[in-house]
Amino acid sequence: MTENNTNDNNEAGGPAPERVVGTPKAGERVVSEAGTSAAPESGHEGPYKASETHGRPEETQRRGEKLASLWFVLAFLGGIGFLASYFVFGPEAIAEPQIAQYSNMLLGGTLTLSLFGIGAGMTVWARQVMPHYEVASPYDELPSSEQEKGSFGAFFMRGADESGFTKRPLMRRTLILAMLPLGLAPIVLLRDTGPLPGNKLKNTVWEPGLRMYVEGTHRAVRAEDFENDPNAMISALPAIDDEHHPHGISLDEMAKSVILLIKIPEGDWEERMKEEVEGTDGVTRLNWTHNGIIAYSKICTHVGCPAALYESTTHRILCPCHQSTFDAANAAEVVFGPAHRPLPQLPISVDDEGYLIATGDFTAPPGPTFWDYAKD
Amino acid sequence: MSKTTQAPKALRGVGNFIDDRFHLAKTGEKNLRKVFPNHWSFMLGEIALYSFIILLITGVFLTLWFKPSMGEIIYDGSYDRLRGVPMSEAYASTLYITFEVRGGLLVRQIHHWAALIFVASLVVHALRVFFTGAFRKPREINWLIGVAIFVLAMLEGLFGYSLPDDLPSGMGVRILQGVMMALPLIGPYISMFLFGGEFPGEDIITRLYMLHVLAIPALLLGLIVAHFMILWHQKHTQYPGRGRTDKTVVGTPMFPAFAVKAGGFFFFTFAVIAVLSAFVQINPIHLFGPFTPTSITSGLQPDWYMGFMEGSLRIFPNWFDIAPFGYAIPTAVLVPGLVVPGLVFGGMAAWPFIEQWITGDKRAHNVADRPRNAPVRTGVGAAGVTFYGVLWLAGSNDILSETFSVELYVTTYIFRVLAIVGPVLAFVIAKRICLGLQRRDRETLEHGYESGTIQQLPSGEFIEVHKHNSEETVHVLESKPTIASTALADDADVDDKGVENPKARKGTGKLRRALAHWYTKDNVPIDGVEAHSGHHLHHSAPEGEKEAAH
Numbered sequence: 001m002t003e004n005n006t007n008d009n010n011e012a013g014g015p016a017p018e019r020v021v022g023t024p025k026a027g028e029r030v031v032s033e034a035g036t037s038a039a040p041e042s043g044h045e046g047p048y049k050a051s052e053t054h055g056r057p058e059e060t061q062r063r064g065e066k067l068a069s070l071w072f073v074l075a076f077l078g079g080i081g082f083l084a085s086y087f088v089f090g091p092e093a094i095a096e097p098q099i100a101q102y103s104n105m106l107l108g109g110t111l112t113l114s115l116f117g118i119g120a121g122m123t124v125w126a127r128q129v130m131p132h133y134e135v136a137s138p139y140d141e142l143p144s145s146e147q148e149k150g151s152f153g154a155f156f157m158r159g160a161d162e163s164g165f166t167k168r169p170l171m172r173r174t175l176i177l178a179m180l181p182l183g184l185a186p187i188v189l190l191r192d193t194g195p196l197p198g199n200k201l202k203n204t205v206w207e208p209g210l211r212m213y214v215e216g217t218h219r220a221v222r223a224e225d226f227e228n229d230p231n232a233m234i235s236a237l238p239a240i241d242d243e244h245h246p247h248g249i250s251l252d253e254m255a256k257s258v259i260l261l262i263k264i265p266e267g268d269w270e271e272r273m274k275e276e277v278e279g280t281d282g283v284t285r286l287n288w289t290h291n292g293i294i295a296y297s298k299i300c301t302h303v304g305c306p307a308a309l310y311e312s313t314t315h316r317i318l319c320p321c322h323q324s325t326f327d328a329a330n331a332a333e334v335v336f337g338p339a340h341r342p343l344p345q346l347p348i349s350v351d352d353e354g355y356l357i358a359t360g361d362f363t364a365p366p367g368p369t370f371w372d373y374a375k376d
Numbered sequence: 377m378s379k380t381t382q383a384p385k386a387l388r389g390v391g392n393f394i395d396d397r398f399h400l401a402k403t404g405e406k407n408l409r410k411v412f413p414n415h416w417s418f419m420l421g422e423i424a425l426y427s428f429i430i431l432l433i434t435g436v437f438l439t440l441w442f443k444p445s446m447g448e449i450i451y452d453g454s455y456d457r458l459r460g461v462p463m464s465e466a467y468a469s470t471l472y473i474t475f476e477v478r479g480g481l482l483v484r485q486i487h488h489w490a491a492l493i494f495v496a497s498l499v500v501h502a503l504r505v506f507f508t509g510a511f512r513k514p515r516e517i518n519w520l521i522g523v524a525i526f527v528l529a530m531l532e533g534l535f536g537y538s539l540p541d542d543l544p545s546g547m548g549v550r551i552l553q554g555v556m557m558a559l560p561l562i563g564p565y566i567s568m569f570l571f572g573g574e575f576p577g578e579d580i581i582t583r584l585y586m587l588h589v590l591a592i593p594a595l596l597l598g599l600i601v602a603h604f605m606i607l608w609h610q611k612h613t614q615y616p617g618r619g620r621t622d623k624t625v626v627g628t629p630m631f632p633a634f635a636v637k638a639g640g641f642f643f644f645t646f647a648v649i650a651v652l653s654a655f656v657q658i659n660p661i662h663l664f665g666p667f668t669p670t671s672i673t674s675g676l677q678p679d680w681y682m683g684f685m686e687g688s689l690r691i692f693p694n695w696f697d698i699a700p701f702g703y704a705i706p707t708a709v710l711v712p713g714l715v716v717p718g719l720v721f722g723g724m725a726a727w728p729f730i731e732q733w734i735t736g737d738k739r740a741h742n743v744a745d746r747p748r749n750a751p752v753r754t755g756v757g758a759a760g761v762t763f764y765g766v767l768w769l770a771g772s773n774d775i776l777s778e779t780f781s782v783e784l785y786v787t788t789y790i791f792r793v794l795a796i797v798g799p800v801l802a803f804v805i806a807k808r809i810c811l812g813l814q815r816r817d818r819e820t821l822e823h824g825y826e827s828g829t830i831q832q833l834p835s836g837e838f839i840e841v842h843k844h845n846s847e848e849t850v851h852v853l854e855s856k857p858t859i860a861s862t863a864l865a866d867d868a869d870v871d872d873k874g875v876e877n878p879k880a881r882k883g884t885g886k887l888r889r890a891l892a893h894w895y896t897k898d899n900v901p902i903d904g905v906e907a908h909s910g911h912h913l914h915h916s917a918p919e920g921e922k923e924a925a926h
Binding site for chain 2: 309
């Protein structure tokens with residue numbers, strides 16, 4: 001009892017320590033002193049020693065019985081209420097969220113009453129009817145005696161020797177050898193849980209000439225959609241309608257190919273946009289934009305949340321998960337947060353009908369950074 | 377009190393039937409007589425156990441309808457607002473449980489609340505065990521089992537949270553996958569194998585379902601049973617008090633009292649979870665919508681026990697990211713994903729052995745320490761709690777930023793500083809508080825306690841009367857153990873012929889001595905302090921008062 005050192009502040013200042021939860025009140029007597037004239041042990045019929053059994057006065061017990069019973073009756077009513085509530089709202093009614101809430105409160109409320117009643121009743125039973133026990137019992141001596149240990153050790157070693165396991169190394173070693181392949185079996189069997197990464201993580205469905213749909217629609221994006229708003233941002237997907245997928249393309253493809261189309265005013269482009277892209281012949285990132293519209297992967301290079309927040313005044317793209325921040329006007333360089341590398345850019349242009357199209361795949365693998373993302 | 381000494385015939389019949397087959401009479405009596413010490417803090421583990429039972433029961437109910445499938449369908453169930461929306465069968469079946477199964481919403485909410493409370497009570501229980509030194513010999517193995525339960529409980533919770541395939545849950549899986557991908561060399565392979573292909577694939581829900589309803593619960597159940605059997609076998613620790621020693625445990629016997637108390641407490645635990653589930657909405661997946669890898673809402677928060685991982689992912693900067701030979705090593709993902717949980721769980725697991733190594737204490741302990749009497753341990757614990765707590769808060773930095781109108785990036789910097797400075801401060805403060813309490817204890821022991829009675833002496837001086845402590849208090853105060861280390865003993869480094877032990881000169885020997893010094897140097901000794909020998913009692917308390925105090 002950590003707080004036993006708090007001293008009794010009661011008026012008497014007597015020896016009774018401040019009452020701790022679970023200990024008897026000052027008024028409760030030890031059974032052995034409770035009035036039988038017989039010797040404490042012989043007159044005591046409880047399962048534990050009289051000195052360890054602090055019985056409650058009969059008055060307290062009687063009150064306790066009544067109170068516990070009251071709780072149990074309440075619990076019974078709660079239980080009946082629970083069963084009844086099940087039928088108050090039918091399966092059709094709870095289709096309405098508001099009704100589902102009411103049904104939930106009614107069922108949960110009655111269940112609570114039932115459970116609480118039983119708990120409270122049992123607690124009253126333990127604390128007012130049953131005696132309070134302070135039974136002492138020895139902790140077992142855990143270590144065995146030296147003799148027992150010695151006997152065990154000798155027995156075990158004699159058995160091991162007699163079995164030949166220690167004496168016959170050829171047999172022992174071949175047995176271990178025999179087990180090894182079996183140990184590898186589960187690992188081998190797990191091979192077919194998935195394909196090898198190969199180039200899958202590095203390529204997406206984006207290809208030259210592919211138009212793009214506004215995310216969640218089947219409406220292709222036109223360059224002129226950006227005319228009215230000089231700071232517009234549109235989330236888009238490849239314009240593919242595969243009937244096998246309710247979304248048009250598979251979720252795997254969505255997760256890789258989703259892009260942010262961002263319109264950036266002419267004068268706002270920064271240094272990195274004008275540098276020559278490594279491995280190309282004089283191509284800059286600006287060459288991959290169309291009329292101030294630039295496309296970046298929407299999937300954060302940190303751990304893959306959609307970097308969906310865009311602040312147009314600062315041209316910052318923010319991932320709401322871990323707050324990696326990318327500068328859309330500067331090749332999506334990381335300006336804050338834990339991301340390892342910029343968002344990959346998708347080279348875009350416009351086709352004869354004025355629709356935005358990709359002119360190739362991303363500049364780098366989209367999504368969470370993995371160790372060989374930069375390798376071909 | 378009944379006078380029966382012989383059981384009724386029917387009961388005897390059952391008893392004999394069992395005993396004839398298992399020989400259980402003696403063992404049975406011994407176990408029914410088992411003693412459980414009383415203290416409120418011993419209920420914490422019980423809450424964890426009971427929540428686990430509730431999780432098992434409600435989990436079985438939920439499996440009756442839940443479909444662990446990522447097959448995409450167009451929803452045509454009874455929930456109006458999502459009709460016609462493409463979603464996985466997992467999400468659709470969760471909507472079914474919510475809006476078409478009576479009591480389904482309640483059981484779902486009970487399951488979720490019980491999970492939150494399970495992990496919470498388990499953590500607080502572990503803290504109780506840590507701060508009172510109840511992990512010491514002979515209970516180190518049970519402590520390790522407890523740490524394993526903690527880790528598994530977190531995973532179990534994370535996977536369960538992922539099953540409904542709603543927007544936040546899918547994002548949790550995405551983050552898990554992103555962290556996996558960052559592992560050098562093996563990352564993409566592990567991810568491909570776990571997901572059966574690229575993210576999100578079509579298998580992950582089915583596989584997490586297996587882990588969530590079968591593999592991890594089986595492990596958890598096994599570990600919890602082992603935890604409980606070991607506790608049963610070694611018996612519970614107890615706090616110091618009269619008659620309580622390393623050899624004798626004092627408390628409530630299993631039968632009849634503890635069984636009834638514990639049974640009642642199970643119902644209380646269940647009632648609290650039920651009332652929360654009835655009136656406090658949790659994880660309303662129907663409001664979040666189905667998962668798509670391209671959408672997100674801001675202000676996303678994981679279940680509380682994942683918060684420290686989320687926080688460390690948020691605040692750990694990319695300054696240490698490296699790319700040797702063009703291969704990316706994103707430490708900003710790897711440190712939060714591996715090092716931080718490694719520190720938290722590894723540190724917990726290692727501490728009993730570290731402490732044992734520092735002190736050289738090989739004795740068995742059954743009386744728990746009062747936290748103040750082990751100031752360095754308490755300080756280390758406070759530092760650990762602070763570290764965890766700062767990371768946990770950092771997991772909500774966007775919410776905090778908005779609530780307190782602090783710029784988002786500033787909160788990140790604040791948490792970066794706090795994660796380093798906080799634990800150090802917490803250590804120093806906690807240790808100082810412990811030493812202060814030790815000093816107060818010594819004073820109380822020597823002088824009695826302040827009665828609140830002010831007296832005027834004939835000289836005109838005012839004094840406060842001190843009174844005698846109760847016997848129990850004196851016992852508790854005098855039970856303060858002396859913290860020592862064998863590494864600091866005079867003869868620790870020399871053998872009986874006076875020859876220096878070569879180990880003592882080595883680095884580990886020096887380190888151990890330094891740590892032992894650090895562990896033991898601050899202590900308020902009570903050696904030579906006689907109870908109630910201080911002048912306050914003897915000079916100030918009038919005769920009558922002193923007598924009454926005895």
